[in-house]
Amino acid sequence: MGLLDNKFGIVTGSGQGIGRAIALAYAEAGAQVLVCDVNDDMGAETVRLITAGGGEAVYVHCDVSDEDSVRAMVDTALQAFGRLDIACNSAALSRGSGPIHTFDRGIFDQTLQMCLTSTWLCMKYEIAAMLEHGGAIVNISSNASLRGQAFNTAYASAKAGVNILTKSSAAEYGARGIRINAVSPGVIRTPGLEKYFEEQPDKADGLKKAAVLNRLGEPHEIADAVCFLSSERASFITGQILSVDGGGAVR
Numbered sequence: 001m002g003l004l005d006n007k008f009g010i011v012t013g014s015g016q017g018i019g020r021a022i023a024l025a026y027a028e029a030g031a032q033v034l035v036c037d038v039n040d041d042m043g044a045e046t047v048r049l050i051t052a053g054g055g056e057a058v059y060v061h062c063d064v065s066d067e068d069s070v071r072a073m074v075d076t077a078l079q080a081f082g083r084l085d086i087a088c089n090s091a092a093l094s095r096g097s098g099p100i101h102t103f104d105r106g107i108f109d110q111t112l113q114m115c116l117t118s119t120w121l122c123m124k125y126e127i128a129a130m131l132e133h134g135g136a137i138v139n140i141s142s143n144a145s146l147r148g149q150a151f152n153t154a155y156a157s158a159k160a161g162v163n164i165l166t167k168s169s170a171a172e173y174g175a176r177g178i179r180i181n182a183v184s185p186g187v188i189r190t191p192g193l194e195k196y197f198e199e200q201p202d203k204a205d206g207l208k209k210a211a212v213l214n215r216l217g218e219p220h221e222i223a224d225a226v227c228f229l230s231s232e233r234a235s236f237i238t239g240q241i242l243s244v245d246g247g248g249a250v251r
């Protein structure tokens, strides 16, 4: 008996990294998964990995910053599965860092769009699809949202917005049987992180030492927490921000 048997789910940004690990974990736990990404080759590879492991998955191209694309993503899930029970909103982009007084307004706006507005958009259509029978949503936040982060104000503010979006929507939809939580990763070994280390080598050493467990996290460690929060095992948990960070937030 899998933790997510007979569940139908969406994972955004599941072409690589944390999102791919969540899609694989959902499928391994028994769910049928709609894999969504802007990179069709990587999305197809996630579906191949799921089906090779005996799971069931469908791919749809979705740009989470575009409302028509998000609406079509949820419509595809309803057409493919007949219902939507669980969703994890993982797609996001960090668009650079720097002091506010020289920071580009356009990059600030894009960061809010790609981290916060996109999460809200996905929730809008996912919630509408869950209203009749209930469901569970997990948003992927970041430990960057938990305390002051010099030179990372756009991403940190956007992810702090994801946290309060999670709590506020949990309050709004609890009575309709929809639980909404967030997982806040610490520093996790993904292609996105490797790219960040290449672009900002001066930040790599500090980030590698962020966890009190003294190592980087692995994507499957985020996926395990998302599976739990998506499942009936978490039936009395809503509106929570769970750090999965090797203790990075306690320093």
Ligand SMILES: NC(=O)c1ccc[n+]([C@@H]2O[C@H](COP(=O)([O-])OP(=O)(O)OC[C@H]3O[C@@H](n4cnc5c(N)ncnc54)[C@H](O)[C@@H]3O)[C@@H](O)[C@H]2O)c1
Residues within 6 Å of the ligand: 012, 013, 014, 015, 016, 017, 018, 019, 036, 037, 038, 039, 042, 062, 063, 064, 065, 089, 090, 091, 092, 093, 140, 141, 142, 143, 144, 184, 185, 186, 187, 188, 189, 190, 191, 192, 193
């Ligand atoms: N890796 C970390 O250390 C870390 C830490 C804290 C939070 N996070 C968060 O975890 C999530 C995943 O991060 P990751 O490191 O796995 O990222 P990643 O860059 O490795 O993967 C991101 C995926 O999202 C897809 N994507 C990008 N733009 C998209 C769009 N507009 N629509 C749909 N898909 C899109 C990419 O194609 C890619 O498959 C993000 O929300 C990120 O902010 C990551």
